[in-house]
Amino acid sequence: GRERLLAAFDVINKHFGTLFTRLFRGGHAHLTLVDSDDPFEAGLEIMASPPGKRLQVLSLLSGGEQALTAIALTMAVFLTNPAPICVLDEVDAPLDDQNVARVCDLLEEITRGSATRFLVVTHHPMTMARMQRLFGVTMVERGISQLVSVDFKVAENLRAVG
Amino acid sequence: GRERLLAAFDVINKHFGTLFTRLFRGGHAHLTLVDSDDPFEAGLEIMASPPGKRLQVLSLLSGGEQALTAIALTMAVFLTNPAPICVLDEVDAPLDDQNVARVCDLLEEITRGSATRFLVVTHHPMTMARMQRLFGVTMVERGISQLVSVDFKVAENLRAVG
Amino acid sequence: MDFVRLRLYGFKSFVEPTELVIEPGLTGIVGPNGCGKSNLIDGLRWVMGETSARQMRGREMDDVIFGGSAGRPLRNVAEISLSLENVPRDAVHSEGGEITLSRRIERNQGSTYSINGRDVRARDVHLLFADQATGARGTTLVSQGGIGEVIGAKPAQRRALLEEAA
Amino acid sequence: MDFVRLRLYGFKSFVEPTELVIEPGLTGIVGPNGCGKSNLIDGLRWVMGETSARQMRGREMDDVIFGGSAGRPLRNVAEISLSLENVPRDAVHSEGGEITLSRRIERNQGSTYSINGRDVRARDVHLLFADQATGARGTTLVSQGGIGEVIGAKPAQRRALLEEAA
Numbered sequence A, B: 001g002r003e004r005l006l007a008a009f010d011v012i013n014k015h016f017g018t019l020f021t022r023l024f025r026g027g028h029a030h031l032t033l034v035d036s037d038d039p040f041e042a043g044l045e046i047m048a049s050p051p052g053k054r055l056q057v058l059s060l061l062s063g064g065e066q067a068l069t070a071i072a073l074t075m076a077v078f079l080t081n082p083a084p085i086c087v088l089d090e091v092d093a094p095l096d097d098q099n100v101a102r103v104c105d106l107l108e109e110i111t112r113g114s115a116t117r118f119l120v121v122t123h124h125p126m127t128m129a130r131m132q133r134l135f136g137v138t139m140v141e142r143g144i145s146q147l148v149s150v151d152f153k154v155a156e157n158l159r160a161v162g
Numbered sequence C, D: 001m002d003f004v005r006l007r008l009y010g011f012k013s014f015v016e017p018t019e020l021v022i023e024p025g026l027t028g029i030v031g032p033n034g035c036g037k038s039n040l041i042d043g044l045r046w047v048m049g050e051t052s053a054r055q056m057r058g059r060e061m062d063d064v065i066f067g068g069s070a071g072r073p074l075r076n077v078a079e080i081s082l083s084l085e086n087v088p089r090d091a092v093h094s095e096g097g098e099i100t101l102s103r104r105i106e107r108n109q110g111s112t113y114s115i116n117g118r119d120v121r122a123r124d125v126h127l128l129f130a131d132q133a134t135g136a137r138g139t140t141l142v143s144q145g146g147i148g149e150v151i152g153a154k155p156a157q158r159r160a161l162l163e164e165a166a
Ligand SMILES: Nc1ncnc2c1ncn2[C@@H]1O[C@H](COP(=O)(O)OP(=O)(O)OP(=O)(O)O)[C@@H](O)[C@H]1O
Pocket: A137, A143, B050, B053, B056, B060, B061, B062, B063, B064, B065, B094, C011, C012, C013, C031, C032, C033, C034, C035, C036, C037, C038, C039, C040, C063, C064, C065, C066, C067, C068, C144
């Protein structure tokens, strides 16, 4: 029990640090166990410091920096113990274009090496363009959802006319 | 005291219903006073139903629909008692392009008729293009913010290179 | 274990039978505000055993059943099924490594689960996914607006992350 | 009352003196993630009398003072001033309808307000804005992620909306 948990902590922590530095192109981040010496009782604290900035309270990070940090952590958990499916519902909403591109780079790399399935809900044209396939959800009849498989050009219009 | 509050309620409610129907191009919404007959004690409930959908619990509305409903309410309060300044920090983040355009139409109309000042923080190119002037915040030196006035073309680049 | 197909019928705004084929790699889901993208994700979480109506963004679990629209009456039944392949040999009622997990809810009657047509308990469903580092509350199922939650949470609330990865 | 200019010095990431001219109509604020856009908005709320460090996204109010960067040491003082025109005649220390409201904080010493160079109390600042349907917690100052709050709030929590508009 305890050894397994501590071993998992070490692996997640390593992945988290690496992914954070990759997404932020610098800086550093790590996890610490707090509030108890017993891994079964302890809580998980996140320390994150973007490049060129001092280490500080997480709440002072910007909306986009917090989202990017959380994406690094979520993917660290995934890499530690790969789940059969991963769903990301508009995680790119607070991100600027540069960070959207970096997240897509990461997702492409993670899926290249595994059979894992990712469902990515997005409004962002850059994210759409990086998907291997696209499904559109429309409400041709008001209040009734319909699922259609679309190619990229159609999706662009789907976004535009609503 | 009570009359003023009830009168304000009527005005906000009317504005809210009108703005909701405008932003959603249909449907209807209204406010009700709940939990007490005394306007000083009562709470404010929001009833909203997008076009073609049944009236239901607010929490079942989508992320974008909730944001649009909240924008209608915020602007209803503003129209009832115009504040000297209005700040909107990335309220367009959950919206699709069609709704971004509708919100910008509304903001343009509200500012056309008054001397009110609006500060609109955004990452969305459509919203940027509808502003009368743009300020860019950059961190040329890491960790140090600098404010520069930009024209639209420069802002596009600012978004892109981060 | 591979997730290969999700079928919805009468669930939220998916009143018509709808099938989402899930293939390896990156599948994008797009569409205007309020069209049903997050409802689809709710459907996946629901069939995987979600017990909280709040997580389904409703007040009570019956809120997941199609509640009607301007043009159609409400329904009283919703059903979702999830097809899985390469499931572990010892998984309950698995046939040749393939499973179709279904959940059906009837208004005012609660919901029932079945695997390959045979009734199972909610516990069986939870166990099926627990061994695969996933489940209705899995860390890698990030709902809309949920990405920032891990940042705002208290250290004790983040423990689940660790346990899932172990 | 018109808001015409905001000046920051030593506040959060704005360690250098910075001036934002505020003109009528729509002014957009753009820039990459983490560059300081929301800090600017926090600055406006802070000079208008915000008392909660949490609303400033910190743990204590000293967190609004520049905390240093890789290349620069931390500061111990932060100051923001807001220039207002066409203020009501009876507003405190107003000269010809113009006011410059300032707030200054020193590490471990708390903060002080002044209007046109003369010390005033926090109460005076709150009164100045209360008559103008605005203030540090005004409904029309929507912080990042704050637009959905009014939807998720309980009916009693939405009362402030009504009182502000009255
Ligand atoms: N039980 C139900 N019956 C019918 N319609 C429902 C039911 N539950 C939710 N809905 C409808 O589903 C819509 C919300 O869908 P959903 O949250 O999936 O949108 P979305 O595509 O994610 O949009 P966004 O881009 O704004 O996040 C609401 O408009 C609501 O009316």
